[in-house]
Amino acid sequence: MxxxxxxxxxxxxxxxxxxxxxxxxxCGKNEGSKEINLMSWGGDFIPREVIDQFTEETGIKVNYxxxxxxxxxxxxxxxxxxxxxxxxxxxxxxxxxxxxxMLEVLDKDKLSNFSNINPVYQGNYYDANNEYAxxxxxxTAFLLVNPEGVEALGANPITSYADLWQEELxxxxxxxxxxxxxxxxxxxxxxxNYNETDPVKVAEAKEKLFQLSDNIMRFETNTPEDSLVxxxxxxxxxYSNQAVNGNAQDDKLVPVFPTEGMPxxxxxxxxxxxxxxxxxxxxxxxxxxxxxIAAQIADITDFITPNKAAEEYLTxxxxxxxxxxxxxxxxxxxxxxxxxxxxxEEYEHIYSEFKMQ
Amino acid sequence: MVDMKKFKQNAPAIPILVWFGIxxxxxxxxxxxxxxxSRDELGNIxxxxxxxxxxxxxxxxxxxxxxxxxxxxxxTSFITMIIGYPVAYFTANLEKKKKALAILxxxxxxxxxxxxxxxxxxxxxxxxxxxxxxxxxxxxxxxPLSMMYKFSTILTGTAYMLIPFMIIAIYNSVDxxxxxxxxxxxxxxxxxxxxFFKITLPLTIPxxxxxxxxxxxPSLGLFFISDLLGxxxxxxxGNLINSLITKGRNKxxxxxxxxxxxxxxxIVLFIYSRLVKRNTGxxxxxxxx
Numbered sequence: 001m002x003x004x005x006x007x008x009x010x011x012x013x014x015x016x017x018x019x020x021x022x023x024x025x026x027c028g029k030n031e032g033s034k035e036i037n038l039m040s041w042g043g044d045f046i047p048r049e050v051i052d053q054f055t056e057e058t059g060i061k062v063n064y065x066x067x068x069x070x071x072x073x074x075x076x077x078x079x080x081x082x083x084x085x086x087x088x089x090x091x092x093x094x095x096x097x098x099x100x101x102m103l104e105v106l107d108k109d110k111l112s113n114f115s116n117i118n119p120v121y122q123g124n125y126y127d128a129n130n131e132y133a134x135x136x137x138x139x140t141a142f143l144l145v146n147p148e149g150v151e152a153l154g155a156n157p158i159t160s161y162a163d164l165w166q167e168e169l170x171x172x173x174x175x176x177x178x179x180x181x182x183x184x185x186x187x188x189x190x191x192x193n194y195n196e197t198d199p200v201k202v203a204e205a206k207e208k209l210f211q212l213s214d215n216i217m218r219f220e221t222n223t224p225e226d227s228l229v230x231x232x233x234x235x236x237x238x239y240s241n242q243a244v245n246g247n248a249q250d251d252k253l254v255p256v257f258p259t260e261g262m263p264x265x266x267x268x269x270x271x272x273x274x275x276x277x278x279x280x281x282x283x284x285x286x287x288x289x290x291x292x293i294a295a296q297i298a299d300i301t302d303f304i305t306p307n308k309a310a311e312e313y314l315t316x317x318x319x320x321x322x323x324x325x326x327x328x329x330x331x332x333x334x335x336x337x338x339x340x341x342x343x344x345e346e347y348e349h350i351y352s353e354f355k356m357q
Numbered sequence: 358m359v360d361m362k363k364f365k366q367n368a369p370a371i372p373i374l375v376w377f378g379i380x381x382x383x384x385x386x387x388x389x390x391x392x393x394x395s396r397d398e399l400g401n402i403x404x405x406x407x408x409x410x411x412x413x414x415x416x417x418x419x420x421x422x423x424x425x426x427x428x429x430x431x432x433t434s435f436i437t438m439i440i441g442y443p444v445a446y447f448t449a450n451l452e453k454k455k456k457a458l459a460i461l462x463x464x465x466x467x468x469x470x471x472x473x474x475x476x477x478x479x480x481x482x483x484x485x486x487x488x489x490x491x492x493x494x495x496x497x498x499x500x501p502l503s504m505m506y507k508f509s510t511i512l513t514g515t516a517y518m519l520i521p522f523m524i525i526a527i528y529n530s531v532d533x534x535x536x537x538x539x540x541x542x543x544x545x546x547x548x549x550x551x552x553f554f555k556i557t558l559p560l561t562i563p564x565x566x567x568x569x570x571x572x573x574x575p576s577l578g579l580f581f582i583s584d585l586l587g588x589x590x591x592x593x594x595g596n597l598i599n600s601l602i603t604k605g606r607n608k609x610x611x612x613x614x615x616x617x618x619x620x621x622x623x624i625v626l627f628i629y630s631r632l633v634k635r636n637t638g639x640x641x642x643x644x645x646x
Contacts, residue, residue: 071400071603096399171503177589178604218506219589230485232505341398341606348605349418355592356421 042066113289121306133268137303149234161189177219179351264334392612400606410613445527506588523568530564
């Protein structure tokens with residue numbers, strides 16, 4: 001009995017401590033403080049050394065919260081808009097947050113370096129008036145191919161999405177695991193646009209998608225390049241930073257920019273409407289917009305920099321990499337996934353059916 | 358007066374009950390309420406009553422997902438039972454010091470993150486993994502065996518992750534077994550096997566039932582195992598709910614699936630406890646319901 005009540009005391013004590021911790025976390029709001037609260041992807045998306053350099057120069061502490069998805073960022077930001085200053089989200093999430101009224105219009109007067117950003121990456125669909133977002137990293141998705149492996153299987157060389165349907169590629173393709181991406185790939189292979197809503201075209205794409213089933217050996221969003229590096233697959237449809245990583249591990253793996261075109265994504269900084277440290281946040285953004293810093297970030301993260309002025313500071317390796325220094329004609333053939341909301345439910349359903357067939 | 362005494366005795370449990378009520382009860386009520394709400398195109402929850410989410414669960418594809426999950430959970434429970442029973446049986450019969458060591462070894466994997474242990478399986482089973490490298494190194498095979506991204510890989514991973522629960526549950530009931538009953542059985546001329554099937558097994562059914570519930574329920578929700586080891590080719594309830602909440606932007610539907618999953622678990626446990634009760638005459642003290 002004594003033992004038990006002792007245990008209960010310990011449990012109660014712990015419970016009390018947790019309540020106290022929650023209470024303390026709740027009152028982390030202080031005016032005129034020397035800090036900013038930042039939320040972004042994990043895995044060094046905003047390099048530590050860059051953050052450290054900012055803190056050293058300005059004395060402003062950066063609290064960096066790492067999240068695993070745009071949707072996590074959305075949940076956190078909408079639950080506590082007054083606890084975050086800045087977040088990095090992908091284009092479509094900028095649009096959602098903007099329409100939900102979560103974002104602050106960026107005061108360009110406080111961002112003297114904003115003009116460094118390439119006009120091409122400004123004023124896109126998610127922020128047509130160029131008010132809410134500061135483009136930070138640009139990426140694409142395309143095919144990473146092991147040509148020797150493709151040849152060994154007896155398949156024809158791969159230049160387009162359409163080539164993925166070759167019977168010889170059975171169990172040899174790894175793809176990003178999201179309905180919109182995979183439907184997009186199929187639609188492009190048929191010569192249609194992303195996020196097609198025409199029922200006839202969607203039905204056609206669905207039928208074609210089902211024929212791809214046998215060739216896909218793995219659906220993987222986080223590290224698809226691994227399957228090519230270890231020889232499990234000979235073709236992968238993946239994001240550009242992953243392809244760069246795969247190619248760096250094994251230079252037999254080469255990028256193929258499909259003739260039908262490819263998707264492009266812009267990850268951008270947005271500011272919470274109720275940001276507690278707005279002035280510090282502007283300082284941080286302006287710091288990141290400096291050409292040398294932007295070039296350093298691009299180099300570390302393997303993302304294309306939207307910072308035009310940074311181009312002269314990029315390393316030779318970066319400039320010579322066709323996946324990072326994308327040629328104009330390849331870039332001209334890219335498009336965004338616009339208006340995902342209109343197709344999401346149907347595509348998700350088709351995708352589930354596809355996986356469960 | 359008597360009631361007061363009882364109350365005093367139970368009083369220390371009240372904070373814990375309140376704690377559970379807050380952390381389990383309230384979120385659960387939220388989930389149930391959410392499952393009757395709608396959402397707009399951007400995924401925001403709209404407070405408008407609907408039964409649509411529940412109608413959609415009965416879509417043939419989603420029924421398939423339910424069956425798929427049920428199949429995985431049942432198979433996992435049986436496999437862990439078949440492997441776990443002998444382990445538990447021999448562990449319980451060890452001498453005291455060795456027993457403590459064996460239990461420690463069984464619990465040891467819990468000290469490491471389950472996600473890391475799942476990655477461990479990839480290192481073992483991958484094309485350039487340990488097993489394939491060894492087999493190729495000893496010239497037993499010349500091309501790597503493909504062992505990843507199959508239903509059997511998911512099953513292996515799930516069974517591996519949950520088997521300690523089964524072993525410990527069975528161990529507890531074997532350990533409590535009254536040895537004199539076994540001696541009586543031998544004295545009356547029954548052999549080893551006969552004694553096992555007529556005495557030991559029926560008396561340890563409550564342990565098996567406990568283990569079954571402890572394995573069955575979590576195996577429905579270990580979505581990262583099927584994502585990592587199954588290559589995302591199979592959809593189970595856990596994965597479906599996860600993807601509906603994130604990429605699918607449909608929290609109300611995800612909530613309806615969660616409620617469906619809870620109901621499914623309750624039905625299975627109910628049937629199971631009935632079966633156990635019939636077999637043991639109501640002595641299923643380890644069972645959850």
